[in-house]
Amino acid sequence: MSTPGVRRVLMVCMGNICRSPTAEAVLRHKLRLAGLDGRIEVDSAGTHADWHIGEAPDRRAIRHAAKRGYDLADLRARKVAPDDFERYDLIVGMDEHNLDRLEDLCPAAYRAKLVRLTDYVVRMTAGEVPDPYQGTADDFEYVLDLVEDTCDGLVRALLAKGHAG
Numbered sequence: 468m469s470t471p472g473v474r475r476v477l478m479v480c481m482g483n484i485c486r487s488p489t490a491e492a493v494l495r496h497k498l499r500l501a502g503l504d505g506r507i508e509v510d511s512a513g514t515h516a517d518w519h520i521g522e523a524p525d526r527r528a529i530r531h532a533a534k535r536g537y538d539l540a541d542l543r544a545r546k547v548a549p550d551d552f553e554r555y556d557l558i559v560g561m562d563e564h565n566l567d568r569l570e571d572l573c574p575a576a577y578r579a580k581l582v583r584l585t586d587y588v589v590r591m592t593a594g595e596v597p598d599p600y601q602g603t604a605d606d607f608e609y610v611l612d613l614v615e616d617t618c619d620g621l622v623r624a625l626l627a628k629g630h631a632g
Contacts, residue, residue, distance in 0.1 A: 474625070475508045477555040478584070479565050483513030483544035486561045486596050486610060488524040490584060492537040493611070494618045501622050510555075512547045514568040519544040525600065531607040535615075552577040559584050559621070562595035585613075587620030 476494065480486035491511040498507050513519065523529065524539045532539050552558065552573045558580050560566040569581050585593050593613055599606035 474506070474557070475510070475555040476557045476559060476621075476625075477547075477551055478509065478511040478559050478561075479514060479547060479569060480511075480561040480596075481513055481515045481565060481598065482519045482600070483511055483546070484519050484522060484525045485528045485600050485607075486598060486614070487511035487513060488539050488542045488544075489528055489532055489537070489610060490559070490561070490596070490614050490618065491542065492532060492539050493614045494621065496537060497615075497618045497622045501626070503622070503625075507625065511542065512545050512551065514547055514565050514572075517546060520546060527599070527604070527607050531604070531611055535611060547572060552580065556580060557582060557625075562597070584617045584621070587617045587624055588613075589616050589620040589623075591616045 478487040478490040478494065488511050491509050494509045498504060498509070522544045524542055529539045547569070549572070558569060560569055560581065560583050562583070566581060566583055570578065573581060584596050591613055596610060596613055597606070599610045
């Protein structure tokens with residue numbers, strides 16, 4: 468059952484094991500710091516999560532996030548579901564590929580809910596959140612830097628647009 472006034476944000480990447488669970492945990496933390504805990508719900512999903520449904524995030528994502536105080540260990544991968552487009556107020560893709568896939572899946576009436584996380588970049592310069600899966604430890608750290616920055620901007624935007632209840 469939903470709580471009146473609660474807004475919902477869905478973070479989306481390809482497999483829901485690196486970027487989107489990281490963004491979910493970081494946004495939850497930033498919302499808590501902003502005093503919005505319990506007023507905005509955050510979840511994550513993948514456009515191609517068939518490969519990982521029910522799995523925990525990538526161990527490297529868990530490890531790097533934990534070093535910064537974010538807990539991803541209890542999150543589990545799931546695929547974007549048709550009702551997500553109605554249920555969530557904001558559906559946030561990590562890159563152009565994810566946004567293209569979301570647009571293919573999304574009914575026209577809900578397309579205005581689709582955004583790219585880097586639309587909210589504050590201090591850094593980036594057009595998308597790159598997938599660190601095939602990368603190094605530095606790639607996971609860069610994703611965390613970028614996600615922290617963009618989630619700061621997203622929290623500001625949610626507050627400014629009155630999406631916080």
